[in-house]
Amino acid sequence: MENERYRVLSGDDYSCLEIIQSKVTDIKIKVYNQHQNTFLPNPNELQLYAEDKGTTLIFETVDLSVKKGIDVFTAIKWYVRKRFNSSDLLIKHFDN
Numbered sequence: 001m002e003n004e005r006y007r008v009l010s011g012d013d014y015s016c017l018e019i020i021q022s023k024v025t026d027i028k029i030k031v032y033n034q035h036q037n038t039f040l041p042n043p044n045e046l047q048l049y050a051e052d053k054g055t056t057l058i059f060e061t062v063d064l065s066v067k068k069g070i071d072v073f074t075a076i077k078w079y080v081r082k083r084f085n086s087s088d089l090l091i092k093h094f095d096n
Contacts, residue, residue, distance in 0.1 A: 006078050015039075019062075020079045027068035029075055032058040048076060050089045059091075 009019040009028075015038040016030040032039045034056035041047050041060065046069075048059045059076050061068075073091070080089045 004078075006075050008079065008082070016060075020059075020075050022068075022071050022075055025068045025071040027064070027071050027075060028062040029072065029079075030060045030062060031079065032060065034058060046072060046093075048072070048091055048093055050076070050080060050091045052080075052084055052089055 005022060005024055007021050007023060009021055011017055011019060011030070016032050016036075018031045020029040020031065021027070039058055039060075045061045045064055047061075050057045050059070059072075059079075061072060064072075076091055080091070
């Protein structure tokens, strides 16, 4: 597993569940549960959504740039496969 492109970090301030970080592009993506009261979308960042067994997960980039942006979708797919042992989750850019 040492050759993984990504790693999962603990939420930095308890506002998010975890943070996905790319070892290659250094992009960071915060992972929220829909039921967390602390999530407020940042209009300057990208939010993506995935549903797992009735729970919506929210993914929000941190300091998104064009260079890092190419890695967002791949990082989220990696996280979903690792955490939920599933590649079937639908990832979308809106919540509904």
